[in-house]
Amino acid sequence: MATPLYRQSTSKYGVDMMSELVARRKVAIAKKAPKRKEKKPSSLWWMYTPSLVIVFLFILYPFLNGIQLSFTNWNGFSQSYDWVGLDQYKRMLTDPTTWLVVKNTLLYGIGSTILQNIIGLLYALLLNQSIRMKAITRTVIYLPVIISPLIMGYIWYFFFAYQGGALNDVLLFLGLDKINALANPEWNTWIIVFVNTYQYVGVAMIIYLAGLQSISKDYYEAAQIDGASALQQFKNITLPLLMPSITINMVINIIGGLKLFDVIIALTGGGPGNASQSMSTFMYDLYFKRQDAGYAATQGVFMAIIILILSLAALVYFRRKEVEA
Amino acid sequence: MTYTDKKKKRLFAGLAIFITLVHIIPFYILITTALKAKGDFSSKWVFPKQISFENFSEAWELTNLGNSFINSAIITLFSAVLLIVLGSMAAYPLARRQTKLNKFFYFLFIAIMIIPPLTALVPLYNLVVDFGMMNTYDVAILNNVAAFMPLTIFLYAGFIRSTIPKELEEAAKIDGASTLGIFFRIVFPLLKPITASILIISCVYIWNDYQFAIFFLQDSAMHTLTVSLANFFGSNQNKLNLVAAAALMSMLPMTILFLFLQKYFIKGLASGSVKG
Numbered sequence: 001m002a003t004p005l006y007r008q009s010t011s012k013y014g015v016d017m018m019s020e021l022v023a024r025r026k027v028a029i030a031k032k033a034p035k036r037k038e039k040k041p042s043s044l045w046w047m048y049t050p051s052l053v054i055v056f057l058f059i060l061y062p063f064l065n066g067i068q069l070s071f072t073n074w075n076g077f078s079q080s081y082d083w084v085g086l087d088q089y090k091r092m093l094t095d096p097t098t099w100l101v102v103k104n105t106l107l108y109g110i111g112s113t114i115l116q117n118i119i120g121l122l123y124a125l126l127l128n129q130s131i132r133m134k135a136i137t138r139t140v141i142y143l144p145v146i147i148s149p150l151i152m153g154y155i156w157y158f159f160f161a162y163q164g165g166a167l168n169d170v171l172l173f174l175g176l177d178k179i180n181a182l183a184n185p186e187w188n189t190w191i192i193v194f195v196n197t198y199q200y201v202g203v204a205m206i207i208y209l210a211g212l213q214s215i216s217k218d219y220y221e222a223a224q225i226d227g228a229s230a231l232q233q234f235k236n237i238t239l240p241l242l243m244p245s246i247t248i249n250m251v252i253n254i255i256g257g258l259k260l261f262d263v264i265i266a267l268t269g270g271g272p273g274n275a276s277q278s279m280s281t282f283m284y285d286l287y288f289k290r291q292d293a294g295y296a297a298t299q300g301v302f303m304a305i306i307i308l309i310l311s312l313a314a315l316v317y318f319r320r321k322e323v324e325a
Numbered sequence: 326m327t328y329t330d331k332k333k334k335r336l337f338a339g340l341a342i343f344i345t346l347v348h349i350i351p352f353y354i355l356i357t358t359a360l361k362a363k364g365d366f367s368s369k370w371v372f373p374k375q376i377s378f379e380n381f382s383e384a385w386e387l388t389n390l391g392n393s394f395i396n397s398a399i400i401t402l403f404s405a406v407l408l409i410v411l412g413s414m415a416a417y418p419l420a421r422r423q424t425k426l427n428k429f430f431y432f433l434f435i436a437i438m439i440i441p442p443l444t445a446l447v448p449l450y451n452l453v454v455d456f457g458m459m460n461t462y463d464v465a466i467l468n469n470v471a472a473f474m475p476l477t478i479f480l481y482a483g484f485i486r487s488t489i490p491k492e493l494e495e496a497a498k499i500d501g502a503s504t505l506g507i508f509f510r511i512v513f514p515l516l517k518p519i520t521a522s523i524l525i526i527s528c529v530y531i532w533n534d535y536q537f538a539i540f541f542l543q544d545s546a547m548h549t550l551t552v553s554l555a556n557f558f559g560s561n562q563n564k565l566n567l568v569a570a571a572a573l574m575s576m577l578p579m580t581i582l583f584l585f586l587q588k589y590f591i592k593g594l595a596s597g598s599v600k601g
Contacts, residue, residue: 041422041423041424042422042424043418043422043424043426043427044417044418044422044504045418045426045427045430047414047415047417047418047504047508048414048415048416048418048419048430048478050411050414050415051411051412051414051415051434051474051478052415052430052434054411054467054470054471054474055434055437055471055474055475057452057467057471058449058452058467058468058470058471058472059437059440059442059445059471059472060437060440061448061452062445062446062447062448062449062451062452063440063444063445063448065445065448065451065452066444066445066446066447066448068448069447069448076447123344126337126340126341126344127341129334129337130334131334131337131338131341132338133338133341133342134341136345137341137342137344137345139584139587140345140348140349141344141345141348142587142591143352143580143583144348145594146529146533146579146580146583146590146594147533147576147579147580148532148533148534148535148550148551148575148576149533149535150533150535150551150554150555151533151551151554151572151575151576154554154558154568154569154572155351155352155354155355155572156351158351158354158355158358158369158565158569159350159351159354161565163563164366164369164565165369166350166354166368166369166370169368169369169370170370173368198348198351203594203595206591206595207595210595258441259441259443261443261535261536262535262536262551265535265555266555266558280443280536283443283444283446283447284443284446287446287447287450288540293447296446296447297447297448300443300444300445300446300447301444303441303443303444304440304441304444307439307441308439311439
């Protein structure tokens with residue numbers, strides 16, 4: 001009868017050989033053990049290298065390169081360009097369009113933030129009650145969040161359009177004159193704020209709803225025993241305990257609003273003239289339509305600074321309130 | 326007491342119905358516009374007497390919407406897969422091995438989240454032209470992967486730190502498993518909840534992306550849904566019926582998914598709302 005392979009090998013080298021091997025292994029382990037404790041854990045850097053390369057190539061390098069280009073007069077396609085120092089920055093600060101665009105961007109950022117938070121909180125307070133069919137209300141309010149902002153802009157275009165828009169149908173029905181709301185530079189920026197609010201109020205609502213549900217009912221019961229009115233309860237219990245949700249909502253809405261692009265393209269294209277342009281759409285125009293790449297890069301740096309300052313300010317301000325509360 | 330409670334409840338319910346109706350208005354108008362035949366010039370508020378589907382077929386042909394659907398699907402799918410595989414792999418050492426190098430790179434990834442993607446547009450465009458990647462899937466995919474990578478790493482690292490027990494990995498290591506083996510066979514399956522969230526966030530935003538697509542996918546064969554729609558709108562502003570039909574078709578897939586998987590969508594998008 002043939003002996004199994006492993007037995008064969010044992011008999012071939014003999015028991016001595018086996019014990020020798022075992023002894024050697026033990027020594028090796030003994031030698032290694034203290035070393036392993038001294039050695040720092042390996043960084044395993046190769047695991048994040050692919051991600052790092054992609055992020056570096058598509059975000060970090062272009063961003064740094066953009067800072068460099070903001071000091072040039074490059075037109076976007078020619079091989080050569082001149083180093084112009086701070087000229088583009090001087091031009092930017094004295095360009096009245098810059099300030100119009102900054103004003104609009106701040107309106108989009110801060111205006112939609114305020115509206116989304118107030119309306120979102122009111123919706124959350126309502127849906128926190130036990131009402132029948134509130135799931136449907138929640139679904140309908142949240143639905144726009146998953147739709148492209150560009151399509152959302154077109155959907156509202158059907159409402160505000162001069163020719164055959166739904167709003168003008170109502171005005172005509174009431175015996176009033178038609179209005180060209182989207183071409184009116186005083187209104188159209190507010191319409192953009194409104195559409196952005198309509199689209200993302202669901203996010204604020206959901207975050208507030210989660211915040212409300214995490215507040216213990218005991219506080220309210222105690223307050224009721226003390227005879228606190230509903231308004232007092234809201235001011236002294238709900239609002240302070242909701243501060244973390246308020247922080248998140250403020251910060252994400254400010255960032256989202258300042259970066260607004262698609263809705264503006266869909267509703268007004270930035271017009272009439274530059275009247276409803278945001279910093280994003282203005283940069284796009286400068287680069288692709290006016291061949292002013294150096295200046296577009298300067299505006300880009302300015303935009304990054306504004307977003308950074310405002311979002312950090314919002315974060316710090318509301319974090320501090322959280323601690324106090 | 327109970328009487329006023331009942332009254333209050335009724336008031337709240339009425340309010341909720343009112344809000345729902347107000348929020349439905351734009352969708353209602355979109356649908357009536359899309360369903361109206363060409364000669365029907367009645368108000369957008371009036372539901373069409375005769376429902377016509379010709380707008381849909383015409384818009385589908387004119388915009389080459391089928392092709393755009395495929396482009397959007399390919400870009401979304403590959404971006405999401407790359408984000409999940411590369412992002413989770415990157416987050417693992419950053420969450421587990423607190424070396425100086427790793428701390429620095431984790432900070433770098435998080436700091437990049439603050440850079441508004443559009444501010445890097447000008448040089449990025451340059452770079453893409455230099456690489457000869459204009460009008461390719463590669464640029465759209467890599468761009469989206471880059472844009473969402475910091476958030477993905479942030480979410481995965483947080484999840485690994487807070488919920489995956491270290492003992493599991495140590496046990497596997499003693500059994501002689503390799504690092505990659507430990508990661509893909511033991512850690513990755515446990516990341517399912519956060520992977521679902523990241524999948525939803527990236528799919529919703531990448532499917533809806535317009536900013537990047539319009540810069541880098543200018544060839545009509547490469548257009549995604551949003552770019553086709555924007556071009557179509559630009560040249561057919563007086564044919565709102567067709568635009569409405571095209572808009573309705575392009576938002577349909579995401580809407581259907583949302584209605585069926587609503588719970589996951591809301592939870593997933595909320596966890597990614599750090600990005601905004």
